[in-house]
Amino acid sequence: MTAPKCTRCPEPATHTLRSQPHCAACFSSFIRTKIVKRLESFRLIRRTGRGTEPIPTFIVPLSFGVASITLLDLLCWQMRKQMSYVTGPRYNIVVVHVDERILGGESGEGHLSPTQQVESLKSERFPEVQEWVVVNLEDIYDYRPRISSSTEEAHDIDGKEEGQSNKEAFEKLMQSLPSPTSRMDLAGVLRTRLVAEIGIKRRCEGVLWADTTTKLAQKAFAETAKGRGFALPWMISDVMSPYGIKFLYPLRELFMKELVTYAKELADPPLISLCWAYSEEPKHSAAKATSGRNITVDELMTQYFEQMEEQYPSIVSNVVRTANRLKVEDPNAEHCVICGLPGDGGASGLTLGAQEETEGISDGMCYGCLRSTHGATDKIDWPLGRT
Ligand SMILES: [Zn+2]
Ligand SMILES: [Zn+2]
Incomplete structure (x- = not known):
């Protein structure tokens, strides 16, 4: 045959x-x-030449997973091609790695620190990158709110006590949260906001997130389960985020397994050895969940959609397509003090108990953040202000 x-x-x-x-x-x-078609659809890559605006710069968050490494590889491939044209590259990229070792995870294969990992990528594989940034998640405390509703609030807003280091403040915040799900949820909120702040500081045009179809479907379900369904249009569509920088998803039409095949078998030389955060073993197996700690909502959804993708890819795509059609209820609603997303029309009617509901509204939190902080052992000292 x-x-x-x-x-x-x-x-x-x-x-x-x-x-x-x-x-x-x-x-x-x-x-x-x-990927190229997606990038073009954003209509951000302007024509270069005399008398035109400078080329845009994008932030590319790098987790050392397959998706972000592949995205980086393909962006560099495109820029390399453009460099051979008379007009030169049509955009620049700044790669940001958020060091999350404070959350207790492993920092990847071998004993390289994130900074060393970045160093090894820099010269060898991706010389087209304009700037590499490695930042600790806890350093979100260094980003003062840009806009604050009152000066009084501005003084007290970075959420740290006198003389406390970023690390101490962050650990205290995480320890005060009631469950692994809420810790993972709020750490995720801070990661997103940190990347946005770094992009804004560098006057970048947008953030190119490496979320695949699979990841976006997982996010749609997880955020809904965590009570932040109202915010899906902000979280999975290519739009101006409430943080003041565009959030764009050039991998939205690709499945995770397609990128794994690309990284392992098709890229030349293969990319997989650079994907320190990738492992063949499912990270959040059911066995692991029952053996040790509680599985979080995000982990559960990751596991679910990675399996779904194998057998029912069209269902996974449909989740994303449907969620992408959702409209924001009221874009001018007050922004949640924690996640910074425009409110869900108040958490009223969605009670966690009469007392919390009243407190939640007066604290300016959305329902999802109210749930994530519900049962906290201490007052939540949040590093950022309203967006
Ligand atoms: Zn062919
Ligand atoms: Zn919120």
């Missing part, structure tokens, strides 16, 4: 992509085209 031919060219097929036989070259070109 002869091997099937590629759907797109006369070469023999080596891979299956979206149920069709493909050769390696056509698989790679499918991935590249999806």
Whole structure:
């Protein structure tokens, strides 16, 4: 029996992509085209030349997972191509790695620190990157609110006590939270806001998040389960975020497994050895969840959609497509003091108990943040102010 031919060219097929036989070259070109088309659809890459505006700069958050490494690789590939044109590259990128070791996770394979990992990428693989930033998650305390409703609030807002280090303040905040789900939720909120702040400080045009279809579907379900469903349009659509910088998702039409195939088998040289945060083993297996600690909502959803993607990719795409059509209820609503997203029309009617409801509203929190902080052992000292 002869091997099937590629759907797109006369070469023999080596891979299956979206149920069709493909050769390696056509698989790679499918991935590249999806990303390039998405980037073009943002209409942010302006024509360069005399008398035109400077080229835009984008923030690219790097977690050392397969998605962010692949995105970085493909952006650099595109810039490299553009550099050979007379007009030169049409955008710049600043890569940001948020060091989250304070949350107790591992920092990746081997014993390289995040800074060393970044150092090794810099010169070897991605010389097109304009700037590399490594920042600790707890350093969110260094970002003072840009706008504050009152000066009184501004003085007291960075949430730290006199003489306390960022690390101490962050650890105290995390310890006071009631569950692993709320710690992971609020650490995620802070990570997003830190990346946004770094982008704004550098006058970047937008953040290019490496969320795949799979990741966006997971986010849609997890945020809904955590009570922040009102905010989905801000979290999964390509829009101006409430933080004052555009959030863009160039990988939104690609599945996680397609990127894994690309990183392992198609990229030349392979990218997988650079994906320190990637492991073959599912990170959040059910066995692990019952053996040790509680699985968080985010972990549960990651696990669920990674399995769903294998068998029912169209359902996963539909989740994202549907969620992407949701409209913001009231874009001018007051922003939540914790997550910074425009409110959910007040947490009224969604009670956690009469007392919390009243307190929550007076504290200016959305329902999701109210739930994440419900049962905190201490007063929540939040590092950021209203957006
Ligand atoms: Zn082909
Ligand atoms: Zn909130």
